[in-house]
Amino acid sequence: QPLEEVVGSALAACRPVLQGRPVTVALADGLPLLSLDAVLFERVLVNLLENAARYTPAGSALAIRAEALDQTVRLVVDDQGPGLPPGREEALFEKFERGERESATPGVGLGLAISRAIVQAHGGTIHGANRLEGGRVAGARFTIELPRGTPPEDDGSAAAAADEDIR
Ligand SMILES: Nc1ncnc2c1ncn2[C@@H]1O[C@H](COP(=O)(O)OP(=O)(O)O)[C@@H](O)[C@H]1O
Ligand SMILES: [Mg+2]
Numbered sequence: 001q002p003l004e005e006v007v008g009s010a011l012a013a014c015r016p017v018l019q020g021r022p023v024t025v026a027l028a029d030g031l032p033l034l035s036l037d038a039v040l041f042e043r044v045l046v047n048l049l050e051n052a053a054r055y056t057p058a059g060s061a062l063a064i065r066a067e068a069l070d071q072t073v074r075l076v077v078d079d080q081g082p083g084l085p086p087g088r089e090e091a092l093f094e095k096f097e098r099g100e101r102e103s104a105t106p107g108v109g110l111g112l113a114i115s116r117a118i119v120q121a122h123g124g125t126i127h128g129a130n131r132l133e134g135g136r137v138a139g140a141r142f143t144i145e146l147p148r149g150t151p152p153e154d155d156g157s158a159a160a161a162a163d164e165d166i167r
Pocket of ligand 1: 093
């Protein structure tokens, strides 16, 4: 799957909740195709975008970036909200864990737990952190890394090898 398509469909699905927000998307050129379940992975991005829409001030900007590293493709979602409760960045990925100040906002605390389960099922990792600028929290950052996997070959040799296996 091209990452562009999954990011595009997640953004389209979130359009109603993201209204009025500037969203920057910067996907590096030549990202490798990824072996992923598009429906489930879209759910991961939708969870992150819905959280950003819910827990950051209306109209504040979001940024999505992706780049290829040696072994992985890294996808980063940044917001400009109040950030994650310090020291609880990992705990928020547990089922039913929510921030204190969120208790008044509807939600059950499952979004990040589900997101992590999906990313891990793809052999990847997901973490949350606060972005610091000048010693101050400038917003939350969620980072996903997915294994690059083996790109499909198109010279016919992969198909021939599969044929051999069957025989
Ligand atoms: N972008 C964000 N900015 C600030 N806090 C966040 C953000 N995303 C998630 N959180 C915190 O993580 C908690 C858990 O998120 P999640 O698992 O999606 O559950 P829910 O959204 O139902 O509370 C939220 O309640 C909130 O405290
Ligand atoms: Mg949520």
